[in-house]
Amino acid sequence: MQTKQLGKSDLYITPVGVGAWAMGGGGWKFGWGGQEDQDSIAAIHRALDLGVNWIDTAAVYGLGHSEEIVGRAIKGLSEKPYIFTKGARVWDEDGNIGRSLKADSLRREVENSLRRLDVDVIDLYQIHWPQPDEDIEEGWTALAEMQKEGKLRNIGVSNFSPSQMQRALDIAPITSNQPPYSAVRPGIEDDVLPFCLENNIGVIVYSPMQAGLLTGKMTRERAAGFPENDWRHSNPEFQEPKLSKNLALADVMGEIAKRHDVPTPAVSIAWVLKHPAVTAAIVGMRRADQVDDVVVGGTLELDEQDIAKIDALIR
């Protein structure tokens, strides 16, 4: 699989990376319903077998559980994928989630992530959310120091606006930003993507299939029946009036997929990858049988006719 340089770093990454949010399991506030650890590990192994060379997780996914699963999946592998994780979301003994960009908190978080992932260094450590806004400078300075100390190979941000990226850039270079991007949510095209392109900041976009909505497998029945421990249960994109519009978009993607003889999920992924500012897409995979259909998206090239069909529904 072809790789692309992430920003100015020495990381050359495949167009699709494994997103490990759902691998955190269902037992916390932002779970995706039940998830078996062996399914998560099998999905990671299938992706690596197909040539995917990076995994994105976060400390908060399953309150540490996703990082532990990623650590278990890569243990003993002769060729390890790049491991990207995120901090600045903290939790207490009761599982209440808070936000902290304080230097001492981030230092504790990095040590905990290194231990859970069972690695000596983290390839890319990202600030998960720019919150609280007034502590961005303190948090980014702390990450830059830990990079110099050799605990973090590269440092990046996630969900940052251009002005927030500029404040970080004034302190230390940013390897990458991680924003949401899909045909359902194209908003970053106006400001975030041009800023990243101009400043040579890599972009790994998240939720390219809008959390499963654009896969062709989502139905009204499934959207209406998510269990309470699946965060999609109360998400407006899975409810009217948005649901009908999103499913219509998935139908059009299905027609495009048929024309190219590829699975439907590949189309939403190819759509985000066509933007010149986007380095790669983070795709959530929960089971090995989901992996092949999304990895195809990394090599699919959409033509003008396809783009026009999708644009007609979203612009």
Ligand SMILES: NC(=O)c1ccc[n+]([C@@H]2O[C@H](COP(=O)([O-])OP(=O)(O)OC[C@H]3O[C@@H](n4cnc5c(N)ncnc54)[C@H](OP(=O)(O)O)[C@@H]3O)[C@@H](O)[C@H]2O)c1
């Ligand atoms: N930085 C941030 O704030 C942030 C926020 C969100 C996500 N992320 C990152 O981005 C990653 C990807 O985003 P995402 O997981 O939200 O959304 P996504 O990649 O758009 O969708 C993933 C979901 O689609 C479904 N799916 C996967 N493969 C499929 C297939 N072949 N056929 C049908 N359905 C399939 C799965 O859910 P079901 O099977 O249950 O339908 C899966 O969990 C996350 O794992 C995380 O690493 C970061």
